[in-house]
Amino acid sequence: YSDYVLRVTARLHEEQNPTPKANPYAVIQSEDNRGELSFEEQVNYCQINGMKFSIQMEADNGRLTFSTLDGRVINADDFGILWNGEEVGCYKKIHAEERFVGLGEKTGHLNRRQTAFSNWNTDYLGYPESARELYSTIPFYIGCNDGLWYGIFFDNTHRSKFNFGASNHRFAYFSAEAGLMDYYFIHGENPAAILSEYKNLTGATPMPPKWALGLQQCRYSYYPDTEFIRLAQTYREKDIPCDVLYYDIHYMDKYKVFTWDKDRFPDPKRLNQELKELGFHTVTIVDPGIKEDDNYPIHKEGKEGNAYLTYPDGSPWTADVWPGKSSFPDYTKPSTRSWWASQFSQLKQDGVAGFWNDMNEPASWGQDTPNIVQFDWEGEGTSHKEGRNVYGMQMSRATYEGARQASSGERPFILTRATYAGGQRFAAKWTGDNVASNEHMLMGSRMITSLGLSGFPFSGYDVGGFMGEGDKELFARWFSIAAFSPFFRCHKMINSNSAEPWTYGEEVTEIARNYAKLRYRLMPLLYSLFYKAHIKGMPIQRSLCMQYGQEEEVWSQAYDSQFMLGDDLLICPVASDQNISKIYLPKGDWFDFYSDKHYDGGQVHLVESPLHRLPVFVRAGGILPMQSSIAHTGEDHDGTLRLHLYLGDDQAEGSLIVYDDDEKLENPKSVSLNLSLNGNSLTMAKESNGHYLSFETIRLYWHGKEGQESIHGCTVDGQDQLIKRGNLQHLLPISNFDPFYESGEGQNDILDLHHVDIPVHSLKNQVTVVWE
Structure with missing residues (x-):
């Protein structure tokens, strides 16, 4: 299906009656564009070439091993594909530090290692955390084996089971009560690459109104x-x-x-x-x-x-x-x-x-x-x-x-x-x-x-x-x-x-x-x-493993409720009765969203989490586009796009595409602003397909330990800009309902920020903003 996606199908024998059918509903990617595979017969196995990864199939039992082109094992069969009456399953080896995420709407923690689930769409009123079958079936998971990422989509709509070493530490398996063994093996450099291939395979989320x-x-x-x-x-x-x-x-x-x-x-x-x-x-x-x-x-x-x-x-x-x-x-x-x-x-x-x-x-x-x-x-x-x-x-x-x-x-x-x-x-x-x-x-x-x-x-x-x-x-x-x-x-x-x-x-x-x-x-x-x-196919609410999967703590059950909104905004859900919370910040510089207080990453922090102030952090190098408050999405904003730039000692980099369109279903007219933050410069490249930015002004705010005191000059394509300074507050103070609020604790997060206003009409297709 692509250089990174291989479909594996198996049936017990050609005369199997009735012959299991492929699911006609999930996969929409055409087979017409798939490449040609070549086969090299060896003594005990067949080498399959033509992909961006290597496949070996054992001659006597059909077991598969998927490896990188330089020989590192990504995923390998244990028993391989087996039948028990109508039931069909595939058994895979588990490596010592292998992790698993996915299966969609499932209870428990994100890392599925040592857990088991089944898929049978079920109306479950008030389901407990121990529930193994809920309303939906998404038989797709992502595995990480020693830094090598892969995905498996088992496209069988019968009641299915997934076991990630819950019964032993030797193998994981997926099975179905009947039907065809039909799975797609996806290899990618990271989870984003795997999800992009999966999106191509099963279709895109449409743009919403x-x-x-x-x-x-x-x-x-x-x-x-x-x-x-x-x-x-x-x-x-x-x-x-x-x-x-x-x-x-x-x-x-x-x-x-x-x-x-x-x-x-x-x-x-x-x-x-x-x-x-x-x-x-x-x-x-x-x-x-x-x-x-x-x-x-x-x-x-x-x-x-x-x-x-x-x-x-x-x-x-x-x-x-x-x-x-x-x-x-x-x-x-x-x-x-x-x-x-x-x-x-x-x-x-x-x-x-x-x-x-x-x-x-x-x-x-x-x-x-x-x-x-x-x-x-x-x-x-x-x-x-x-x-x-x-x-x-x-x-x-x-x-x-x-x-x-x-x-x-x-x-x-x-x-x-x-x-x-x-x-x-x-x-x-x-x-x-x-x-x-x-x-x-x-x-x-x-x-x-x-x-x-x-x-x-x-x-x-x-x-x-x-x-x-x-x-x-x-x-x-x-x-x-x-x-x-x-x-x-x-x-x-x-x-x-x-x-x-x-x-x-x-x-x-x-x-x-x-x-x-x-x-x-x-x-x-x-x-x-x-x-x-x-x-x-990128998630909107993202697991930290997508960007920081090499860090042990992001897999911990203590921190897997935390998530990223996009690349840069880290949200830390905590219980309603927790006023002090333990959170993990991945490696790099981080800033409290409300106060701009700096935190070192790569460690656990105890942070205040009063009821009115959910812990939220921004990555150094992050870009947050914001607009004025509105009562509903149909109301006009004030015409200013605020770009909040978060700087760091390590000259962290970041990028973002700010996208807008006319919300039409077919062939929407669109405009995008491609942003790239690099040290002390921001490049803005505008691309229009018949649509225009709804903003008249772009206002840049500088945040971060190197930002607030040191901005004393700014140019746009070499032209000097007037730097202003003003206050900004992300949350308004809560009225004095009890002594806690009266004390002003966590209520006075008023940011004193440098900013510069750039008229949108003055922008060429690409401009570079430099500050010092």
């Missing part, structure tokens, strides 16, 4: 229509930026999808227009279960079109969900996907902006889905055993297509609970029905990082915990952490406390306001990171 990057507010459920207006107005009155409000199941007529409850929502089009005027977009939940009622047009259409999952005799499989006895569309059938997609036009006409696919494992009440239930599988036919794990992915595929067809060039936003590898092409993902606890908060952060390491960069969790009654401290801390996550949504269970920040009191309101505003000021960075995810 900007509003989907803002704060989103949900509850099970808000109703009637006046409640939405009250909610929207309160967000604006409280001065907390927010972009999205959700309709959960109570907006529907007796829970029938594609309907409105006309008593609660008599005029949804007018309501959505009023919300739009307040700067809000709306998202409706759309579940797969269709009420079995011949007087319900959607059900009747599906029945007449043979759109449903069936028993072997062709009769629809039914189960109880929200509307009662329901049928379930077969999204592995092309005609069903087309029919489903056609249903979204009315909701779009009513002003709904996005769609939320829930219950799509599929979930049902009081029974498991029988394995004899039949899936169309693109006309090939298969059973629930093979089809279940792609059900949610194919539902989000059909929903994405429906949103695309019903829009006039707008980008769809789809959110899904269940998915499979490749599902990143269609939807964002959240981690399901979590619990209001510090353990779930920190585990959720690791799950988002793991999803990013598994090729699924657009994900998040329910802020505050969906289930249970968390206290105000938990909500405040969770909100501040989530402000740096890719997907940012508050959500809460029915018959429980609310999930709006102000319901926890004025102190939490001010903390939430600070971090929501900070997120919106960071929007140029966030949007640029989504662009890099789109073109390179």
